[in-house]
Amino acid sequence: MSLNQKLPNLPLSENEKLALHAKESHRILGIVSEFLQAGEQLRAIQPAVSIYGSARTPTDHPDYQFAQSLSRKLSDAGFAVISGGGPGIMEAANKGAFAGKSPAVGLNIVLPHEQKPNPYQDLSVLFQHFFPRKVMFVKHAIAYVAMPGGFGTLDELFENLTLVQTHKVPQRPIILVGSAFWGGLLDWLRDTMLARKFINPNDLDLIQIIDDEDEIVQRIFHYYENCNDDYCVFPHDNDFLGL
Numbered sequence: 001m002s003l004n005q006k007l008p009n010l011p012l013s014e015n016e017k018l019a020l021h022a023k024e025s026h027r028i029l030g031i032v033s034e035f036l037q038a039g040e041q042l043r044a045i046q047p048a049v050s051i052y053g054s055a056r057t058p059t060d061h062p063d064y065q066f067a068q069s070l071s072r073k074l075s076d077a078g079f080a081v082i083s084g085g086g087p088g089i090m091e092a093a094n095k096g097a098f099a100g101k102s103p104a105v106g107l108n109i110v111l112p113h114e115q116k117p118n119p120y121q122d123l124s125v126l127f128q129h130f131f132p133r134k135v136m137f138v139k140h141a142i143a144y145v146a147m148p149g150g151f152g153t154l155d156e157l158f159e160n161l162t163l164v165q166t167h168k169v170p171q172r173p174i175i176l177v178g179s180a181f182w183g184g185l186l187d188w189l190r191d192t193m194l195a196r197k198f199i200n201p202n203d204l205d206l207i208q209i210i211d212d213e214d215e216i217v218q219r220i221f222h223y224y225e226n227c228n229d230d231y232c233v234f235p236h237d238n239d240f241l242g243l
Contacts, residue, residue: 034132038107038125042140045105045123047224048080050137052156053089053147066177067092067147070213075100077217079224082107082141085125089147091118098122107133134159143173143220148181164206165199173223175216176209183209 004011012020051071057064071081071093081097083090085106097104098120106121110128117124127133137144137156146157157176163169176182186207193199210216 031129031132034127034129035135038127038132038136041123041125042105042136045080045082045103045140047078048082048105048141049074049143049145049220050082050141050156051089051093051145051147052084052137052149052153053093054149054153055084055086055088055090056150057088057092057148059092063089063148063178064092066213068096070145070177070216071096071104072100073213073217074220075102075104077221078102079142079220080105082137084108084152085117085121087116087118089149091120094118094120107136109133138163138169141172142224143175145175145177145216146182148178161203161206165203171206173220174207175219176207177211177216179209179211 051067053063053067057067067089073096074081075097078101080103081093082105083093085094085108090106094104094106095118103122104120106117106124108117108124108126109130110126125136134156138160144157144160146153157174160169160172160174164171164174176186186204186209189199190204194201194204208219210219
């Protein structure tokens with residue numbers, strides 16, 4: 001069978017192609033514009049740590065309090081804190097940094113539900129598209145901390161792991177907070193994914209579970225102090241990021 005026979009619809013007419021090109025060009029220009037604007041705003045935010053976690057975590061939950069306290073310590077140690085700018089863990093991360101010595105940054109996105117900007121942001125960057133927002137989380141941070149969360153948190157976590165595993169970004173600390181929450185995932189990675197040789201044994205070394213705030217700060221600070229040049233903080237060649 002030919003391709004035309006397999007296609008469910010007839011090929012587009014020339015007028016339909018022109019209309020589609022115009023629509024997609026407008027979308028692409030919007031994404032490019034967000035890259036440029038966010039890059040300009042975030043360029044001075046160095047060094048920084050990205051913190052991920054659930055938007056649904058209530059303010060009285062221990063995870064919220066941990067994220068707030070950790071972010072305050074990171075901020076006072078000289079690290080800006082980048083979060084998704086919304087409620088829950090994102091708010092806790094911004095709130096802690098906002099009270100500290102370094103900037104609290106929110107990468108906000110327009111969503112039909114859940115995402116409402118929190119008031120604890122020294123710098124708030126608004127996105128319409130997930131793609132440029134995800135790039136900014138990775139590009140402008142030297143470490144990534146994942147608190148308990150849902151699909152969005154897992155998406156950001158595995159994005160970081162994939163980019164580090166494939167050497168598209170430098171090997172930076174990827175820290176999971178909450179042994180009870182993340183332990184089952186790491187067991188599955190080891191007992192199922194590694195057992196079937198879908199990952200290498202040293203890939204599991206890319207992740208650390210740390211439940212102590214001070215130890216997390218020390219781990220990130222040790223990485224930052226031992227960078228041989230500014231590559232691990234701000235890559236010389238952004239094309240190498242592969243984003």
